[in-house]
Amino acid sequence: MENNNALYVALSLVLNLDATLYQIVTLSLQVSLLAVLIAAVIGFPLGAAVALWRFPGRGGVIIALNAMMGLPPVVAGLTVYLLLSRAGPLGEWGLLFTPSAMVIAQVVLVLPILAALSRQKVEELLGEYREQFISLNMSRRRMMPTLLWDARFALLTVLLAGFGRASAEVGAVMMVGGNIEGVTRVMTTAIVLETSKGDLPLALGLGIVLLTLVMLVNAGAYVVGELTRRRMG
Amino acid sequence: MTSLNVPLMTGTATNPLPSLRFDDVAFRHQGKLLLGPCSFTLEGTGPTLVMGPNGAGKSLLLRLAHGLISPTQGRVSWLSAECPRQAMVFQQPVLLRRSALANLVHALAVNKTPRKTRLKLALEALARFGLTSCAATPARVLSGGEQQRLALARAWALSPSVLFLDEPTSALDPAATKAVEAAVQEFHERGTRIVMTTHDLHQARRLAGDVLFLSGGKVREHTPAASFFNAPTSREAQAFIAGELIE
Numbered sequence: 001m002e003n004n005n006a007l008y009v010a011l012s013l014v015l016n017l018d019a020t021l022y023q024i025v026t027l028s029l030q031v032s033l034l035a036v037l038i039a040a041v042i043g044f045p046l047g048a049a050v051a052l053w054r055f056p057g058r059g060g061v062i063i064a065l066n067a068m069m070g071l072p073p074v075v076a077g078l079t080v081y082l083l084l085s086r087a088g089p090l091g092e093w094g095l096l097f098t099p100s101a102m103v104i105a106q107v108v109l110v111l112p113i114l115a116a117l118s119r120q121k122v123e124e125l126l127g128e129y130r131e132q133f134i135s136l137n138m139s140r141r142r143m144m145p146t147l148l149w150d151a152r153f154a155l156l157t158v159l160l161a162g163f164g165r166a167s168a169e170v171g172a173v174m175m176v177g178g179n180i181e182g183v184t185r186v187m188t189t190a191i192v193l194e195t196s197k198g199d200l201p202l203a204l205g206l207g208i209v210l211l212t213l214v215m216l217v218n219a220g221a222y223v224v225g226e227l228t229r230r231r232m233g
Numbered sequence: 234m235t236s237l238n239v240p241l242m243t244g245t246a247t248n249p250l251p252s253l254r255f256d257d258v259a260f261r262h263q264g265k266l267l268l269g270p271c272s273f274t275l276e277g278t279g280p281t282l283v284m285g286p287n288g289a290g291k292s293l294l295l296r297l298a299h300g301l302i303s304p305t306q307g308r309v310s311w312l313s314a315e316c317p318r319q320a321m322v323f324q325q326p327v328l329l330r331r332s333a334l335a336n337l338v339h340a341l342a343v344n345k346t347p348r349k350t351r352l353k354l355a356l357e358a359l360a361r362f363g364l365t366s367c368a369a370t371p372a373r374v375l376s377g378g379e380q381q382r383l384a385l386a387r388a389w390a391l392s393p394s395v396l397f398l399d400e401p402t403s404a405l406d407p408a409a410t411k412a413v414e415a416a417v418q419e420f421h422e423r424g425t426r427i428v429m430t431t432h433d434l435h436q437a438r439r440l441a442g443d444v445l446f447l448s449g450g451k452v453r454e455h456t457p458a459a460s461f462f463n464a465p466t467s468r469e470a471q472a473f474i475a476g477e478l479i480e
Contacts (some may be wrong), residue, residue, distance in 0.1 A: 132327035134301050135320065136343050136391075146339065150330045232330050232371040 006204030013205055021206075025213065028186040031099055031173070032166040035106030036114075039162060042107075043114030044155060048148055050115070051123040052140045062119065068112030073105075077175030080105040084176065097178040102186070105172035110162040117161065121154040122147045153232075156225045160218055167214055187213075250426040251317040251394055252276040253298055258307035260293055268293045270307060271452040273445065280417065280427030282437045282458070285447035286473065291430035292399050294447065295321075298428060299397045317426075320393040324400040326384035328372035333364055333383050336372045340387045358390035359383075362416065378409025385416045396420050398429040402436065414440060434474065438462060446470045 013021045050061055082088050084096040084104070095101045125147050126133075133143050148155070170188035177184035179193060187210040194203035252274055259269035268290040275281050275298075283291045296302045297309055299321050311317055329336050337355035346354065359365050362382045367375055372383055381401055388396055398417065402410040417440060421427050431437055437444065441458035446467065453467040465471045 129327055129329075131296075131301055131321075131323065135299060136340060138343050142343060146329070153330075232373065 005201045006208065009201045009205030010208040014209060021209070023182065024185055024187055024190055024206075025209065027099060027184075028167065028188075028210070029213070031102045031186060032106060032163060035103045035166050036110055036159060036163045038103070039107045039110040039114050040159060043111045043162075044118045044148055045144065046111075047115040047118030047120075048122045048144045050119045051126055051147075052143060062116075065112050065116040065119065069116050071109060071112060073109055073169040073171035074175065076108045077105050077172035080108060080172070080176050096176060097180060097184060099177070099184060101176040102173045102184060105176045106166045106169070109169060109172060110166050113162050113165055114158055117158040118148075118151070118155055121151045121158065125151050125154075153225055153229045156221055160221050163217060164214065167210070167217075250276075250278060250424065252312040253395070253426075253428075254308075254310050254312055255298075256308040256310065258297060258304045258309055260290075260297060260302070261305045266450060268297070268450045269304075269452075272307075273452060273455050274312070275426070275428065275443075275445075276312075277443060278421075279442040280421050280429060280440055281443050281445055282441040283428065283430040283445045283447065284432065284434075284437055284473070285453075286432060289447040290450040291432075291447055292324075294445075295397050295399050295428065295430055317394040318391065319395040319397065320388035320391050321397040321399065322381070322384045322388055322401050324403055326380045328375075328380060328383060330373060331371065332369050333372050333375065334359065334368040336383060337387050337390050341390055344391050354390050358386040361389060361419075362386040363412075376409075378405050378412065381405060381409065381413055382416070385413065389416075389420070392423075393425060395426040395428065398427070400430050400432070402431070402433070410436070446473070448473070 047065075050058065050065070080101060081096065083090045084093065084101050085091055086096075095104070126143070129143075129147070129150075133146075138146070168188065170192055173179075173184070173186055174189050174192065177186070177189065179185050179189040185193075187206055191203050191206045191210070194200075194206065254274045255272055257270050257272050259271070260267050283294060285291050293302075297304055299319055300309070301321075329339060331339065334352075334355055337358055338351050341351040341354055342348075356365070356368070359368055362385055364379065364382060364386060367379060367383075372380065375383060385401075396417075401417075402413050405413065414436065417427060417429065427440075429440070438458070441461070443455065443457050444461040445452060446454040446461065446465075446469070448469040453469045454461065454465060456466070461470065462474065465474055
């Protein structure tokens with residue numbers, strides 16, 4: 001059975017502490033977590049700002065953010081590729097086919113998700129808090145950190161959605177990273193490679209490892225979130 | 234009573250309560266007249282109880298007075314050099330998703346209270362309202378009465394010269410109601426102008442210095458409490474006090 005075989009491969013990879021696997025997993029996590037972190041630092045305040053301020057073209061910004069949530073990874077990859085390629089505007093940085101390029105591409109993918117969803121969550125909360133905030137004579141700028149902190153449980157879920165997107169996509173990291181063994185090979189690109197080489201058990205094994213990792217991260221965040229949420233009422 | 238080391242205390246002759254003036258104020262929403270036009274001045278020592286049946290415009294009047302919304306006609310102004318420091322306690326207390334103490338510290342931080350004194354003032358306010366044991370409890374798991382007391386403690390920590398209360402006891406049991414009324418009295422004694430809405434006649438009798446009576450979006454009567462309860466002049470107020478169902 002192919003499936004049993006894959007499970008066996010996955011288990012033996014993990015149990016034998018396979019050095020290549022370890023390196024690939026570490027790079028995958030590093031790239032995706034860093035991308036989500038950077039996207040959160042930009043995206044959460046951006047989402048809160050769109051929720052708080054009224055300005056011309058605000059509707060357009062919201063539509064654009066929502067639409068960008070569905071941005072195809074290959075399009076994001078292509079854009080970053082063009083920017084970073086030798087002839088591109090940022091070619092001098094020499095980032096193409098490095099993990100940094102992969103981080104940039106994933107930030108482009110994840111940022112709209114974090115900004116659009118945090119905009120929604122913050123706006124909901126603002127509806128509840130608005131009168132109290134005006135009563136306290138708070139400026140919009142002062143409201144922002146309060147709202148972001150009070151929406152922290154909802155934002156944790158948003159963060160997970162972003163991490164899911166980053167860790168699962170293959171198109172963007174493949175294009176700007178190049179799937180170079182030992183340098184830019186991550187779980188998803190390795191799976192694509194092994195599949196095309198015909199080593200289906202190894203590809204499936206890697207897939208199982210990836211799935212397990214994503215589930216572990218989600219379970220950890222869920223437990224932390226749920227415990228605090230229950231405590232805070 | 235613990236003593237509080239905060240400015241803006243006690244309404245003495247040298248420090249009269251700020252007076253609030255409504256000049257031909259009206260509020261329309263989608264073309265429909267919801268309140269006014271009305272003109273009156275809140276002066277004297279109060280407390281002012283805004284009374285009337287549901288939908289009379291009590292909450293609207295309070296929000297206009299506090300500046301949460303702007304009138305579509307006329308002018309709301311304070312007869313003082315600068316806008317007095319105000320606070321409001323809502324029917325449903327709006328509390329942050331943090332501990333009771335953190336709620337007060339946040340309000341003080343917003344109020345630009347020096348960082349060093351925030352914790353001390355917050356703890357004093359909690360103690361005054363009997364919430365010391367709840368300091369670390371998340372505000373939103375407190376009971377309804379405790380939540381309302383926390384909202385009052387937050388207002389207290391800000392030491393406003395005007396306090397608005399919008400039906401603060403309508404969702405509370407008698408014991409919690411008593412605690413809120415005692416707190417309102419304390420604010421009053423500290424020299425805070427109280428403007429409070431209620432539809433509870435008994436509560437109004439216990440607290441009122443003067444009564445502003447509304448029905449159908451119009452101010453029908455603004456008289457000292459004694460004359461309002463004993464000899465109301467408007468037909469609507471007479472009916473309201475007599476316990477008739479009016480609109």
